[in-house]
Amino acid sequence: MEGATRRRGAALEQAILNAAADELIESGYAGLTMDRVAKRAGTNKNAIYRRWPNRAALGVAAYRQLAEVELHPPDTGDLRTDVLTMLRRINGDQSSPRGDVLRGLLAGIGDEPELLAQLQNQLGDGGLKAWLTMLVRAVARGELSAEALHPRVATVAIGLLRNEYLTQGLATVPDATIVEIVDEVFLPLLKGRERA
Incomplete structure (x- = not known):
């Protein structure tokens, strides 16, 4: 040098x-x-x-x-397609080298509560901004009413996907499970908020 x-x-x-x-x-x-x-x-x-x-x-x-590669929400013109695209992208990332790094870190810093908390905080919002962006677009297109725009509801799909990784011990969740999360839980929840 x-x-x-x-x-x-x-x-x-x-x-x-x-x-x-x-x-x-x-x-x-x-x-x-x-x-x-x-x-x-x-x-x-x-x-x-x-x-x-x-x-x-x-x-x-x-x-x-x-992980700072920001989640850019897809904009296909259809909420269901956007959500499926986003979950599939995240699912693919879990089996990537970055997913391996995350799993290794979580296992390796378990005895460092402060660092574990930092890592969990970093993961915690589940890409809230990206999810809300997709929902706002769906509201603008008339697919949803504004009542669906709630931070906790917006990240339900990613929360369920993460639950599959944790409870099933999977690095990649089967696509049928992703479709089920979207069609049987997430979209009905969003539509149900319109009537609330």
């Missing part, structure tokens, strides 16, 4: 997070080490420890970066 400009501040932090995210994808949380991240980022361990006290904190921060 002779002659290279020394990175500081946000540039160095971003390089470390990128390196940690790459390590998580390649080696999982179990293989994440400060040495490997430092080498990949072209820095030293002290630079990492000044920002994150341990590998668990670094792992959570790196996952946050991986």
